Amino acid sequence: AQKVTQAQTEISVVEKEDVTLDCVYETRDTTYYLFWYKQPPSGELVFLIRRNSFDEQNEISGRYSWNFQKSTSSFNFTITASQVVDSAVYFCALSVPQGGSEKLVFGKGTKLTVNP
């Protein structure tokens, strides 16, 4: 069975601080995909990144960066110089291709509040 744990339920920071959102996943499969989604107060889900299990290279996109470490089964997300617009709930998700399905298993989310 697959599982995603986001231990941080809520985080509050002041604008311009760096913040790291933790994600730990569980799967026995060797082929899998990891995702991060952002859900702003308006409620839609915004795709941020998809990473496959064979690519441990860290990724940077503007103020966002992701640290994938298979040794610790973690896929952490860092926002540098946070802004008020970053306030949202962030979900980490895992999918394991099985039987033609790639359903996503989501963590419970981390609510990030960036205060001015």
Place this chain on the structure above:
Amino acid sequence: NAGVMQNPRHLVRRRGQEARLRCSPMKGHSHVYWYRQLPEEGLKFMVYLQKENIIDESGMPKERFSAEFPKEGPSILRIQQVVRGDSAAYFCASSPALGQPSYEQYFGPGTRLTVT
């Protein structure tokens, strides 16, 4: 190129009524996933459909819930005899066929169902 469309965006039903949620995938996508987000929870997979076929319904409640994706028209998630516990946000996501280079799930804006 329109994204994933869901309607209605908000739906209010009294206990015992039926709820029908519609999802039109992105153009060219033939796969649809439905997820449910209960208050203060992450998203939970419900069902995965291809045109005219249910591929994976392992997340669907055994009773009152059904889904279809006909050859023509949107995918429909149907909830019969709704109860207060069905109040949630229901998201659908569409994807191209497996094996496509940029395979990922694109989420619609969600339907917020309130049962009174």
